[in-house]
Amino acid sequence: MDLTLLYRGPLASCDYDCPYCPFAKRRDSRAQLTADRAALERFVDWAAANTGDRLSVLFTPWGEGLVRSWYRRALVELSHLPHVRRVAIQTNLSCRTGWTAEADPDTLALWCTYHPGQTPFDRFLTRCRELADGGIRFSVGVVGLPAHLEEARRLRAELPPEVYLWINAAEGHRYSDPEAALWTALDPLFPYSRHPHRSAGLPCRTGESVISVDGEGTVRRCHFVKAELGNLYDNSYRAALRPRACPLATCDCHIGYVHLETLPLYDVFAGGVLERIPAPGADRIRG
Secondary structure (H helix, E strand, C coil): CEEEEEEECCCCCCCCCCCCCCCCCCCCCHHHHHHHHHHHHHHHHHHHHCCCCEEEEEECCCCCCCCCHHHHHHHHHHHCCCCEEEEEEEECCCCCCHHHHHCCCCCEEEEEECCCCCCCHHHHHHHHHHHHHCCCEEEEEEEECHHHHHHHHHHHHHCCCCCCEEEEECCCCCCCHHHHHHHHHHCCCHHHHHCCEECECCEECECCCEEEEECCCEEEEECCEEEEEEECCCCCCHHHCCCEEECCCEECCHHHHCCECCCCHHHHCCCCCCCCCCCCCHHHCCC
16 A cells, blocks of 8 residues: 655754744753664664555654754665655755765655754755755745745745745744735745644545654554554554544644645645645645
8 A cells, every 4th residue: 555654753852943943952862862763763674674565754853853864874775665655854954965865866855944043044055956956856945934034035036946945834923915925925835834724524644544653653643633543563553544534623734734635735746745845837726
């Protein structure tokens, strides 16, 4: 079967100090990092052995994964497995990009976020250009705070035109129509992010073909629904996979609502759901 896994291990440390993030400048102890490495290596071993499925993997760490060698190594290794369709990670791109040359560029992808004030603009842009020159698939995004607007405009002007620039609605921020129009001018798909999506009782691919996995191997339908479906490593989750309706009132995170069957986002992001890259011309499909 085709199975998408959202993996989030114990890692919670980040090298940035974003005021809108609870994990800013958080440090993991040596023991925590050792546990995270062991958990990730166990997951990669499982993925390598699970040749009966066609796998797609998105790493969504609370912290920054690519500054840790084991995440870079995992991405490279998974990218070369013939039964892995896509392996991607959310990253602030603070890590150098040379390691990507070891990966299969047809399988690897990066979901990159630019955080103004945390890294020099030119450094971030240079790394984006290195990815483009290396043939690596990637998207770039910014949190849609008013203070970020000019930097986002500058980024759109400097990025290669084929690179998608997404805008995430800032948590707790209400956008007036004129303000939303400014962000939509940069990201035609911003309307999908602007408001939470009603999801209660609606069909969602999570829990059927998409699952969330933590460092212990506990499987849930997604990161936002705490009910457990079983464990990855004893295969107990398999019996729980089936079509499901969402039990939550709303879904306001892209890695959640992208899987709602009532939204057209599998068509919008056809071929690039995990790395948030729209299909050509898909920016005409508005939320």
